[in-house]
Amino acid sequence: MIRLSVPLHQALARLSLPALIAAGFGLMLLGKADALLAERARMALADALAPAWGALRQPVLALQGALGEAAGLLSLRTENARLREENERLRHWQDAAASLAAENALLRRQLGVLPEAAPGFVTARVVADGGGAYARAVLLSTGPGQPVRKGAVAMDARGLAGRVTEVGSRSARVVLLTDLNSRIPVLLEGSRARAMLVGTNTARPRLQYWPSGSEPQEGERVVTSAEANAFPAGLPVGLVRRTASGAAEVELFARLDRLDLLRLFDYRLPGILP
Amino acid sequence: MSGRAAPLAGLLRRLDALARALLPAGLTLLLMLLAALPSGLPGLLPAVALPCLVFWSVFRPAALPPPVVFGLGLVQDLLTAAPPGTGVLVLLLAHGVAGRWRRLLARQRFLLVWLAFAGLAAGAAALGLGLQALLGWRLLPVAPAFWQALLAIGLYPGLAWLLTRLHEAMRRAEAMA
Numbered sequence: 001m002i003r004l005s006v007p008l009h010q011a012l013a014r015l016s017l018p019a020l021i022a023a024g025f026g027l028m029l030l031g032k033a034d035a036l037l038a039e040r041a042r043m044a045l046a047d048a049l050a051p052a053w054g055a056l057r058q059p060v061l062a063l064q065g066a067l068g069e070a071a072g073l074l075s076l077r078t079e080n081a082r083l084r085e086e087n088e089r090l091r092h093w094q095d096a097a098a099s100l101a102a103e104n105a106l107l108r109r110q111l112g113v114l115p116e117a118a119p120g121f122v123t124a125r126v127v128a129d130g131g132g133a134y135a136r137a138v139l140l141s142t143g144p145g146q147p148v149r150k151g152a153v154a155m156d157a158r159g160l161a162g163r164v165t166e167v168g169s170r171s172a173r174v175v176l177l178t179d180l181n182s183r184i185p186v187l188l189e190g191s192r193a194r195a196m197l198v199g200t201n202t203a204r205p206r207l208q209y210w211p212s213g214s215e216p217q218e219g220e221r222v223v224t225s226a227e228a229n230a231f232p233a234g235l236p237v238g239l240v241r242r243t244a245s246g247a248a249e250v251e252l253f254a255r256l257d258r259l260d261l262l263r264l265f266d267y268r269l270p271g272i273l274p
Numbered sequence: 275m276s277g278r279a280a281p282l283a284g285l286l287r288r289l290d291a292l293a294r295a296l297l298p299a300g301l302t303l304l305l306m307l308l309a310a311l312p313s314g315l316p317g318l319l320p321a322v323a324l325p326c327l328v329f330w331s332v333f334r335p336a337a338l339p340p341p342v343v344f345g346l347g348l349v350q351d352l353l354t355a356a357p358p359g360t361g362v363l364v365l366l367l368a369h370g371v372a373g374r375w376r377r378l379l380a381r382q383r384f385l386l387v388w389l390a391f392a393g394l395a396a397g398a399a400a401l402g403l404g405l406q407a408l409l410g411w412r413l414l415p416v417a418p419a420f421w422q423a424l425l426a427i428g429l430y431p432g433l434a435w436l437l438t439r440l441h442e443a444m445r446r447a448e449a450m451a
Binding site: 031201 | 307308310311312313314316317318319320339340341343344347348349352353354355357358359360362363366367369370373399402403405406409414415418419421422
């Protein structure tokens with residue numbers, strides 16, 4: 001270590017803050033000029049941290065599970081009544097679905113519909129929240145034997161969650177539907193009208209650009225559209241909800257606030273990658 | 275460092291001093307990594323980083339030299355997918371301001387320090403919002419920045435309690451050494 005004289009040492013110490021602030025500005029310009037560099041740095045850090053997060057996750061998950069258990073015990077009776085009622089309703093839907101599936105198979109046979117290839121998928125665990133104040137994303141830990149491609153579609157057990165935008169050697173980043181930069185072509189199932197689903201950084205993304213005359217109706221189902229070749233058609237997204245001011249928002253099927261496992265479907269669609 | 279074999283007590287003391295020097299930055303980094311675990315609370319990481327940074331800047335300024343603050347800011351930017359440099363700038367300026375105020379703040383009661391921190395957190399959130407809007411060249415909603423500041427202010431008392439205990443323990447150890 002070089003020994004500096006005391007005044008020089010003090011002068012350097014006083015200068016280091018302004019110099020580093022200038023470096024911060026430089027970093028901002030660099031990040032703006034070369035977005036790929038920032039992406040690579042992000043994924044390198046995520047790759048390095050993914051195993052540690054995977055290990056840290058266990059105790060946190062155990063704690064959350066215990067808290068959830070305690071809360072569940074308190075609402076056992078009401079929850080039981082609700083489930084009984086829901087079970088009754090679902091039994092009815094199960095019958096309807098079975099008869100519709102049989103009818104659908106029959107119609108497909110009669111029409112000679114070309115069967116769609118079942119897409120391959122890998123399942124990956126969410127290990128960290130990759131978002132900040134103005135970003136909604138999660139980091140997945142992917143094994144070395146799991147080939148994840150940029151643009152793969154991420155779904156949780158209930159519906160569409162987002163898309164893979166960055167891939168590292170053992171982690172991947174999924175930008176969620178709620179992110180400010182997320183734009184998804186969707187279809188309103190009732191009117192077959194197309195629209196865009198625009199992330200607003202809140203829990204419910206907003207619907208925009210539907211054709212005039214086909215207003216989204218409250219409670220209407222929203223699915224993905226194959227427009228722009230970025231998504232396959234028909235993946236479940238959510239239900240339309242009108243706000244008090246009349247804006248159309250979508251209540252997502254996917255539970256983005258408690259993502260645990262995500263299935264990454266690779267449809268090999270050539271659409272515009274983010 | 276001398277090359278001679280130091281007595282064991284001297285080595286231990288040196289290790290102890292090294293651990294004390296690394297603790298503030300290391301603990302801040304660890305808390306940031308823990309805050310990145312999926313919790314359902316968006317924006318938790320910056321809201322944990324700022325209170326830690328301000329606390330150490332006020333009460334133990336030697337523990338977090340500007341280059342370390344730069345590194346912590348960079349980690350924050352990379353983990354929160356913010357444009358690189360924004361978090362660096364916010365943390366460095368917060369560090370600078372807290373350093374300016376430290377002679378005043380270090381002697382005040384907790385409530386006043388908290389109030390000063392609230393002002394600082396609001397300023398940091400506004401600066402972060404401004405920088406991100408400027409870099410993306412578009413208007414951004416104010417609500418997330420507001421929430422971010424509120425979260426940081428709400429987390430400060432708990433974190434400060436923990437860090438004060440550590441700080442006092444370190445001071446006792448230093449007095450003994």
